[in-house]
Amino acid sequence: MMKRILVTLPITEYHKKRLERNVTNCSFQYVPLSEVTIDMVQNSEIIVGNVPVSYISASNNLELLQLNSAGADAYILPGVLSSGTILTNATGAYGKTVAEHMFGIMMCLQKKLHLYRDDRVTGEWNDYGTVTSISNAIVTVIGLGDIGLYFAGMAKALGAYVIGIKRRKSDCPKQVDELHLMEDFYEIIPKADIIVSFLPNTPSTYHLYNAEFFSKMKNTGIFLNGGRGSAVDQDALLAAVQNQDISAAGLDVTDPEPLPSEHPLWKEKNIMITPHVSGSYHLPETLDKIVEIAAANIENHLAGTPLKNLIDFETGYCK
């Protein structure tokens, strides 16, 4: 039977050629996400892209859902996918774009560029005093997937001492000076000048960064979240910055998103917020990488060979 492949990415002719190159006996349908209908989703064996969860409703036709995101939280909830559907994500596509974005926020906060920027409105020539350097910082990266490793590599390349924290035992990656498991969490926190989290939204990460966590950070420390907003107790974070228990925070993710315009996090000058833009297609090469992952997985699925980036429904991570 001719398999129907629905692709909802904003791709070019070049990308289409790549997807179709080694595929026979399939029909490709390219539809912008905003124009996708329930019928299109229900009538596809393979979908590439984060189609609305409500359109899927455990479709029995759906054999493979290849997400364009690294996060898979919405798709692993019970009842969304039929038990026969394979779910894969785009881990590997976002390392550079998310890591660089968070690294930029880190440097901003270290150099107080956020405060200097605020003075643009009045044209004031204020001096905000002492800054810190990445070159002799202790940087703790929590979550050592593709994004965390890229961030670690950047920090190490500029002189930082990098401590990685992950869930499962492994050899120490070359981007990291010292590797720990989550059980060492509270031992590591007080040492770090910079703590950056790339954890996904799972039950075990919910409000992991709470009042106790922030109380153990250095009061000169900077906290960064490039994973999911639900990992942070935002009230506790706000209090920690306001009370100068930590020096500053940078968030590309919040809970909820968008963060309501009247939310108190916006009011604290030493918190930098960006509207979940570190990933997506903001860096053009990200799309190339997603297409490459999707093309390989479509080919693997059709050939019955092992797929890349299979999601474990229990953890929301890659298997």
Added chain:
Amino acid sequence: MMKRILVTLPITEYHKKRLERNVTNCSFQYVPLSEVTIDMVQNSEIIVGNVPVSYISASNNLELLQLNSAGADAYILPGVLSSGTILTNATGAYGKTVAEHMFGIMMCLQKKLHLYRDDRVTGEWNDYGTVTSISNAIVTVIGLGDIGLYFAGMAKALGAYVIGIKRRKSDCPKQVDELHLMEDFYEIIPKADIIVSFLPNTPSTYHLYNAEFFSKMKNTGIFLNGGRGSAVDQDALLAAVQNQDISAAGLDVTDPEPLPSEHPLWKEKNIMITPHVSGSYHLPETLDKIVEIAAANIENHLAGTPLKNLIDFETGYCK
């Protein structure tokens, strides 16, 4: 004769011990710059720190003036120093602090963090679209002293292709992929994604970055100035950003300083301005390095051995 040494740096006991360690037959006087008087300056054989030019008036007592800055513009003007006075600067102390600051501004502009920051006031959740990456950028560094080389090293460590431009022929430093002389200036500009200048204030650098220069830059290009404000024709820069001949600019130095609050540069959202704070003592280790240079030069001067960081009065650079 007992030589009188006036030190105007904001130093600690530790620093005093370092300065006095190998020095005999001298009297040290430590006075904060704001409390220095004309008499103190006139009655010193050695001065460490940027004392007011008007206090010096070609003092014949002054044997050595060790500046705490890299720039020496005000002190090389005719009539400031007696012909017998040796002038040394603090080149080598500012590489990391200035380079990291400008690198932070660069990453801000690449990731559009300045625009996201501006939305803090209203709490808006806007998406400013495509960003760029340092990892595949062509970065041109103009002025390859200590600061330029540090910046080049950071850019190269994160994947950029680095083109260095300097005045005098030399071997290609390891931080640079391709080395050119100033005569190749207009050939190199159109290739660069990022152009960063660390040039001092000299007659030959005045308005080097003018309308012609900006017209040759890529329209996606970012221009950074961490040297002296006089090198930039600010009207031409403003026009270039407003007309999108270049994408953005970041300035830690302006002409004049402070930049008047009503100056139109403040109004352009794609220009980031910081109030000449990249250097000074904002990074605490800078002061350690300045003290080290000063201590060595005091010892060298007293021993009659060659000094470090001697200023060439014709160029304002180190010899």
